[in-house]
Amino acid sequence: MKRKMIIIFLALTTAAFAADSAIYGEELITNILGYGKEGSLHLGQWFTVLQGKYFSIGFLIVALGIPAVFLIHYLIIGPKVFSHDRKKIPVFTIFHRVIHWIAGVSFLVLVPTGFIMVFGTTFGGGEFVRICKDLHALSTILFCISVVPMLIMWFKEMLPTMDDVKWMMILGGYLSKVKRPIPAGKFNAGQKMWFWVCTFGGIIMILTGAVMFFQDFELAIIKSMGLTQIDFLRLSAIVHNILGMAVAALFFTHVYMSMFAIKGAIHSMIIGDKEEEEVEILHSTYYKQLKEQNKV
Template identity: 50%
Template sequence: MRSAVFSLLFAMFGLLYAQAPKEPIDFSQNTEIYGVKQIEQIKNWGVNSPTSGVVSGSVMQMQGVAVGPLDSGKPLEGIQASKGLGELFMILQGEWFAKIFLAILILVPLAFASHLMIFKSKSFSHGVKYKVFSSYNIAIHWLAAIPFVAICITGVIMVFGESFGGGVFVRLARDIHGLCTIAFAIFGPLMFLMWVKASLPKAYDIKWLMMLGGYLTLGKTISTPIPSGQFNAGMKMWFWTCTIGGFVMIITGAFLYFQFAPINALRLSAIIHNILGFAIIALLFTHIYMSVFAIEGAMSAMIDGSMGEEELAILHSYYYNELKSEGRLEKMKIEGSHH
């Protein structure tokens, strides 16, 4: 009888062994983020997979229980138990994110090229100049702006990482993305503190938006003073998007980079990260266009801190009148500049 039982057990173990995977399941975290393996892993973050762990590049099908070392087998709670994020992420990641980014990369520059051909660059007299930005303003702006632009460029590379075939190039972009994020995390808050007061919304910003800052005026001149403080409504939109939005990007990006959050938190982080990315890329194009092409000589404000009196009086009329009434304008005049 005993031998028959042992024979049956051996037969059962033999059958289980024959059906078992030939390679052991690898429970280690995939560190090749945004390389080929990571792209394959991300594809499997989706449908009908409400679990918290990623195993061997795919999600364990565990009927809604945790697979982590400390909570294995326990019912999921909080964001881990949220339904539908997998499906939503799969639809957005698989069908829409890259397409929307591609549309922004093509259509926004095309729109500005059309604007330039129709409405021309605006020209102002740069005789009398005023020092509107200090050396500290300029330094902090560029120390935040350069890594921020690099973050955007490498981010786009990562969005289209699968098209690039993953591998060394995309992982290099990933590493630069991370390093530049650290730089922006240092200088971004300094820029926020430096300009937050000047970027607070004002009632006249609504007027600026209604007339789109005068940029739809035909020809090279704008003669009507535009309702704007030191920063116009468009600049303020960019300020709040790249600072507060940028800080949210840092947090969600950290979750995605280190993958130390539950799978549903990673999905939600990826969705937020991409949607904010749409706004940031579109507004970055806008900021560059306005600074380099829309107004002749406008870049000088962020190179040497100077702005011509006519440009200041027309495009920043409220700020100009404020400086004049407070007696600060004359002190800001750059020696040697003239009508």
Template identity: 30%
Template sequence: MEPKKEATDVIDFYAEHKMLVWIAAISLSIAGCLLYYMTFGPHTVSGKGIGPGTLVRRFGIREWISHWLMLLGFLTLAATGFMQVVPGTALSHLGPFHGWLGFIFFLIALITLLGWVPDALFKRYDWPWLLKMGGYFSHDPKPLAAGRFNAGQKIYYWSILLVLIGLLVSAVVMEHGSHSLAGRKGLFWCVHGLLGCLATIMVIGHGFLSIFVNPDSARVLRDGRVSKAYTDKHHSLWKAP
């Protein structure tokens, strides 16, 4: 089957089964996370004795604030986007709110992500990390070389940036249907929905790894700090400020 035909089939299927796609994607993502946790459990390194002297700053104040804004913004966008695919609901009033919030969210995310470009560039030491899958399928105490962001976080960074750009482009086409792409407005509605679904899956995985698999990193949401034991284990080449 030709790639173009396969893409068309996927879009056609989504157009007819939006609700099913969203429920299946979210359910399978959560099920996969639960299966992993039951099999491998958490990768805790800090222990219980965490005090001021054992903490390092992972994110600056601006990064910490933007992280929270992106989290809250994404949850709202995902909820309002999902509600619009529920059949039999009259929620057209959510469209403008979803659109304006999405544009503001994109600006905040873009400013934040651009600030992380130097840390998101791949280095030679990232390849061993990828070959061993970051140690997520073992409990080897030996740290893998990684900078401020490890190879997995870098892949997530570039992937989410591309998805956000795709969401913005598809949203602009949807809003300006009077142009040459007017006849394909329905197509871009489906593309936008599929990208939103993909972004939701990615954020579920990111949140699961950050909160449950690496509970030491979850503390960063409190004040931008994590334990030094965590950075020594997972970001051994990064010099914390």
């Protein structure tokens, strides 16, 4: 009897707590995002503040801060240099390289034109910014062509492992001049982070970018979210800008790592091979797997 009473008491307490949490959670969301009395979600104030001040500051930090950090790294730590006298290990097929370069070319246009659009008034606005907007849209088509094949061909190899935790704890060994084996598979934690932000984040940016570019979306999802069309446009812009900062920061990182931090690394995406010592040091787990398979 006592056990039943305890169970009933716990059930009632849990139900009351859940109901209270739901009410509190709804009030919290209402206070943060600003629901109107009619149930519409008004993002005007948030959009004005973010778009008018904080997004420009965030993009400026990314544009100047990330390259500055890497310049300091290059001057103090310097690039990692590996022997070219050992075997060449085939890593990327022609298909891998073609898809990668389609995505790469799209980002070489998307990132700078995105920055120009953010700082449109600084560049004088007008025709120049409009052309950049059109180039931004056209290069998105290139990215659309590459994003699904990238997801398919690298999805499994980009799944997280315990090596990624170890890699993050030592930042891939890039803070040391000493060459010692780094725990990583075919792709390290940094490359995986860039992959997921680039693909899934990129898909979200495609969708939100389409909303902003065409501005005539009449989707059922708008009403289901309690949004007016203008609020949906504002929400898309907010999400697009936040992801844009993350993509730009990781794109700069990807370029620095492939062109400066590791001498000759970019050649792997041109000829498809990596130097054996580079794989042995920077992808030690993958190198051990290749040895077990008698491929090195």
